Amino acid sequence: MTDKPETFNAFRVRENEGNFETSIEEMPFAPINEDEILVRVHYSSLNYKDALSATGNKGVTRKFPHTPGIDAVGIVEASHSDSFSHGDEVIVTSYDLGMNTDGGFGEYIQVPAGWAVKLPKSLSMKEAMIYGTAGLTAGMSVLRLTELVKPEEGKIVVSGATGGVGSLSVAILSKLGYNVSAITGKESEKDYLLSLGASDIVLRNEIENMDQKPLLKPAYAGAIDTVGGTILENILKTTKSTGAVTCCGNVASPKIQLTVFPFILRGITLIGIDSQNYPMKYRSEVWNKLADEWKPAHLSETFEEIRPDQLQEKIDLMLKGQLKRRVVVKMK
Structure with missing residues (x-):
């Protein structure tokens, strides 16, 4: 990996005497295991599971501290898998991402290569997270x-x-x-x-x-x-x-x-419909259709872009049922 920093920032949830608090923290890198990839996250998006995780819902996330974010898109920075190489643009969604595996609200994610799909050429990273x-x-x-x-x-x-x-x-x-x-x-x-x-x-x-x-x-x-x-x-x-x-x-x-x-x-x-563990060959088919013949004409009008330090505000609104559009989080 080129130009690797010593740490990276992440939106973390910590448990403190039964209360759950969020903040932006510096995180260390862990060794990359066999068949894993390290992805520099460019965008993530806010989902209801993320809001539940951020409030300590043990049905979503069992152990804290934790980084939510069940969606991520970015560039492979290091790979211990034959499926991906440095520089590949990938989408990672569902499986255990953001639930009990640190997720897309961090500047980097480290995940099994089998969770990633290559970003279709006709889909931008931001569009991928508008979908999420x-x-x-x-x-x-x-x-x-x-x-x-x-x-x-x-x-x-x-x-x-x-x-x-x-x-x-x-x-x-x-x-x-x-x-x-x-x-x-x-x-x-x-x-x-x-x-x-x-x-x-x-x-x-x-x-x-x-x-x-x-x-x-x-x-x-x-x-x-x-x-x-x-x-x-x-x-x-x-x-x-x-x-x-x-x-x-x-x-x-x-x-x-x-x-x-x-x-x-x-x-x-x-x-x-089980989106969490849907077979990869169908995931690839769906992403390619979303990138091409299924892409809505007004996709770019259906979201709001925020920074990680604005996440807590949007989480509160989501839990109150007051969000009207998709929330895309710019991580890079």
């Missing part, structure tokens, strides 16, 4: 849904549409020619969702307060659900015969109460 795990999850959801449901088969509904996964799903599906309904609890965001390509807006309480019958009148050819709970239940009940629904979140609830009727009387397919 949210974009990757949206891409996985779109990939699986579009395998089974075509634009001419009817309308697609997306829940949690103002969130990272939901908003990108709306934009990508619209670009691919799908007629998209966007579900949101934020009536004030109607114009934003229409600008992403949604054809109409469905307020969350309309979906939550539907009849509790086992099946409801068919309305959608398919769906991308990001919230779970009652909303997922009623999406499934209103999906047309042979439709498909992807599921990637549980912020509303991890539980659904259903009969088997949507599945055996309408032949609906429910597809779970």
Whole structure:
């Protein structure tokens, strides 16, 4: 590695008598193990898991002090793997990054080479982090849904549409020619969702307060659900015969109460999306599509760029549900 500093800065979370405090700290480098790479992080992004980690959630991060950041993009500075060389531009998301392995809120990350994918040539580092795990999850959801449901088969509904996964799903599906309904609890965001390509807006309480019958009148050819709970239940009940629904979140609830009727009387397919451990060959496919034919026209308008010393402020807003756009963290 050329021009290696003796230490690097990182946004650290420390536990102090049951309280969790954050600050920018200097960190030493550790020896690079076999099949690992050292990446100089240029950008990261803020996700809900990062906010939980920063507040000491032991379901996300077991041991502290710790550096959150489940997303990172940068340049390989040193490699003990045949897969990557010094100077390669790489994206690292999910797996254990930012959870129990120090993550992208540090100027360097040291990770297994198997966690990294080469940055597509038509995607900038900043664009990669505007997408981040949210974009990757949206891409996985779109990939699986579009395998089974075509634009001419009817309308697609997306829940949690103002969130990272939901908003990108709306934009990508619209670009691919799908007629998209966007579900949101934020009536004030109607114009934003229409600008992403949604054809109409469905307020969350309309979906939550539907009849509790086992099946409801068919309305959608398919769906991308990001919230779970009652909303997922009623999406499934209103999906047309042979439709498909992807599921990637549980912020509303991890539980659904259903009969088997949507599945055996309408032949609906429910597809779970696991972005954390998704196979690498599909990750590469999704990133290349996000870099090219799936890239939304207004991607650069969907984020806010901050410095690491501004992270705590944004974490507080995220936990209050007051963030409206993606937050990209410039590390270099």
